[in-house]
Amino acid sequence: MQIGLLYSRIRKDEKLLLSELRERGHDVTKIDVRKHQFGLDGTTAPVDDLDVVVDRCLATSRSLYATRFIESYGVPVVNSPETAEICADKAKNSLALAEAGVPTPETKVAFTKESAMEAIEAFGYPCVLKPVVGSWGRLMAKIDSRSAAEAILEHKATLGHYEHKVFYVQEFVEKPGRDIRVLATDGEPVAAMTRSSEHWLTNAAKGGETEAFELDDEALELVEKASDAVGGGLLGVDLMETGDSYTVHEVNHTVEFKALNGTTDVDVPATVVDWLESKAAEKTAAEALA
Amino acid sequence: MTEAECAECGATLDLADDLETGEIIDCGTCGAELEVIDVNPPVLDRAPELEEDWGE
Numbered sequence: 001m002q003i004g005l006l007y008s009r010i011r012k013d014e015k016l017l018l019s020e021l022r023e024r025g026h027d028v029t030k031i032d033v034r035k036h037q038f039g040l041d042g043t044t045a046p047v048d049d050l051d052v053v054v055d056r057c058l059a060t061s062r063s064l065y066a067t068r069f070i071e072s073y074g075v076p077v078v079n080s081p082e083t084a085e086i087c088a089d090k091a092k093n094s095l096a097l098a099e100a101g102v103p104t105p106e107t108k109v110a111f112t113k114e115s116a117m118e119a120i121e122a123f124g125y126p127c128v129l130k131p132v133v134g135s136w137g138r139l140m141a142k143i144d145s146r147s148a149a150e151a152i153l154e155h156k157a158t159l160g161h162y163e164h165k166v167f168y169v170q171e172f173v174e175k176p177g178r179d180i181r182v183l184a185t186d187g188e189p190v191a192a193m194t195r196s197s198e199h200w201l202t203n204a205a206k207g208g209e210t211e212a213f214e215l216d217d218e219a220l221e222l223v224e225k226a227s228d229a230v231g232g233g234l235l236g237v238d239l240m241e242t243g244d245s246y247t248v249h250e251v252n253h254t255v256e257f258k259a260l261n262g263t264t265d266v267d268v269p270a271t272v273v274d275w276l277e278s279k280a281a282e283k284t285a286a287e288a289l290a
Numbered sequence: 291m292t293e294a295e296c297a298e299c300g301a302t303l304d305l306a307d308d309l310e311t312g313e314i315i316d317c318g319t320c321g322a323e324l325e326v327i328d329v330n331p332p333v334l335d336r337a338p339e340l341e342e343d344w345g346e
Contacts, residue, residue, distance in 0.1 A: 009325070009338075010312035018310065032312060060343040135345015161342065205345075236346060256346045 001280040004029045004045075004053035004075075006066055012258040014056050020269040021276075033062050038069035045070075051280035053077040054234075056254060060088045060133055063254055076283050078276070079233035079253045086230045087253035090132045090168050093230065094250075100229035102222060103247045105240075106171040113153040116167035120149045126172040129156075133163050135252075136205035142172060173247060175240040178202055180213055182237040183257050183268065185275040187227035189215055191266035193259070204259040212264040219246055226251050234272060294332035298322035305332050 003026050007014055021028050029046055031053075036045040047053060053070050055077060057063035068081040079087075086092045097104040106123075109132075110116040120127055120143060129141040129152060143149045156164045178196035181204070182189050192215050195208035202208040215223070219239060226237045226248045236255030239246045261268040292305050301319035305326075313326045314337050323337035 007312055009314060010310045011314075015308070015310060015313070019308070030311070058344045059341060060345070133343055135343075138342075138345070252346045254346050 001051040001277060002027045002029070002049050003276065003280070004031050004047055004050040006031050006033055006053060006055045006057050006063075006070075008032060008034050008062060009058045011058070011256065013256050016258065016261060016269040017054070017056070017272065020273045024273065026273075033057055033066050038066060040072075043069060043073065047073060047075045050075055051283050052276060054276065055079060055084065058254070060084075060135075060254075064088055076279060078279060079235070080231055083231035083233045083235075084253045087235070087251050088133060090130055090250060091166065094170075096229045097226060097248055097251070100225055102225050102229055103242075103245065105173050105247055105249055108169045110167045110169065111165065113157050113167075116153055116169060117146075117149060119167070119169045121146070123169060123171055128170045128172050129153075130168045130170060131164055132166050132168050137201040137203040139164075140201060142200050170249075172200075173240050173242060173249070175202075175242070178208075178241075179249075180219070180239040180241070180246075181260065182215065182219070182223050182239065183255060183260055183272075184223050184227050184235050184237055185272065186232045187224035189220065189223055190257075190271045191260050191264040191268055192219075193263045195259075204256075210259050210263040222246055222248055234275065292332050294334050296320060296322060297324060297335045303334070 031045045053075055055063050055067050063084050067077045067084055070077045071081055086096050091109050094104055094107045108119040110119050126142050126144050129143055131139045141152050178194040179202050180194055182192040192213040193210045194213045195202040195204050195210055197208040223237045227235055230251045236252035238250050239248050257268045293302050294305055296303055296317040299320035309326055309329045311326055311329055315324050324334040325337040327333040327335050
């Protein structure tokens with residue numbers, strides 16, 4: 001197949017994908033989004049003959065716009081711009097999960113310090129304040145007291161980008177020192193792992209220790225529902241254990257999988273490429289019918 | 291194994307054969323983050339600074 005890879009930085013994840021694609025003899029076109037323009041009637045990027053484009057942009061803003069333009073040229077893109085738009089924004093992500101009946105932490109969004117403080121006091125301490133856009137656990141705050149809340153809200157309102165004036169307040173979930181990352185393709189799990197840390201943030205990017213995890217029926221169902229809720233695609237679904245059940249706190253759309261590949265027995269890039277091949281086959285079948 | 295010069299300190303870096311344009315590597319001498327601009331021959335430049343919306 002002819003596959004395009006949108007990027008601006010090649011991480012180990014992209015190297016794994018590129019290596020698997022080339023080993024299978026696919027024709028890969030790397031598209032550095034920094035070097036191209038995307039116009040209303042076309043782009044300088046060589047996308048015309050591609051069966052599918054995979055978005056691996058590291059920057060959320062680039063991911064959102066580049067996928068939207070590429071879809072407008074009639075080229076299939078994964079993940080879709082619709083999925084990217086929901087997953088890129090924690091508030092939209094939370095709404096989509098709740099609307100789909102997926103258990104997710106109680107969340108409130110406020111637009112002023114005063115209103116955010118009311119939300120924080122209503123949750124009680126500790127609670128969590130997150131940026132609506134961001135990754136790798138950056139700028140996440142666990143708030144233990146009113147004085148800490150006042151300081152953080154003041155800093156965010158004064159120093160931050162306008163997005164930091166959208167205050168996303170969430171209940172603190174007492175998880176057992178770990179959360180669960182599931183990589184899924186259209187709701188079908190590829191592999192899962194736990195990320196453990198003594199710190200409340202357990203992200204692999206923060207140095208959380210990883211271990212393979214076997215999903216039970218309930219988790220399998222939640223992963224499928226969470227994937228559907230955001231429009232499907234190649235996704236990282238994050239769950240937390242809540243005693244006898246789970247809560248899904250977010251779904252990631254340009255998911256990293258190098259840690260998962262090293263933690264589980266699953267050949268993650270091979271499974272992802274299997275899925276990409278099925279996406280390209282769907283396009284071929286649709287063209288045959290047209 | 292190929293070689294290239296660090297754009298920050300000028301040290302010579304040994305690079306893996308499966309180098310990709312866009313890949314980020316660290317200079318073992320000065321610690322700078324470098325981006326692979328070209329692979330044949332390898333050319334390195336200072337990597338872009340981390341931005342707020344980067345991540346998965």
